[in-house]
Amino acid sequence: MRIAPNQVAAFDADRTAAVEAARSQVGAAPMRRLLRRWALTVAIERVPAPAARLSEWETRAGQVEELAEGRAIAAEVAAIRAEAAAEAGIDGRTAG
Structure with missing residues (x-):
């Protein structure tokens, strides 16, 4: 694979x-x-599902006009990255 x-x-x-x-x-x-x-x-x-969700959120982030929506997108992206970092055994705050 x-x-x-x-x-x-x-x-x-x-x-x-x-x-x-x-x-x-x-x-x-x-x-x-x-x-x-x-x-x-x-x-x-x-893992295709989180990768696809991350890609969608990153695309939407470039189109945000409202602060609240931007914050919600940032939270979703952070959650996906945190889950992946935990799986990889790394500190997600320093990997990017």
Whole structure:
């Protein structure tokens, strides 16, 4: 099973940037951030229903005109991301 094959190019670009940053900083923090970010992406994308809901919410977020609606959408997005972060065993506040 392939998860998010449409994101392979983005992963490769992120990985390349993280490796370069880790080398220039002589530290592992960029690689840790990369792994947390992509662990969250995989946790979301491996289950189609939440991935589809997240995509819908993100699309709607770009069309919001009311503050209350924007807050409701942000809460839904945060809930999906928090559930995926918990599944991936990462702190969702630092993975993104």
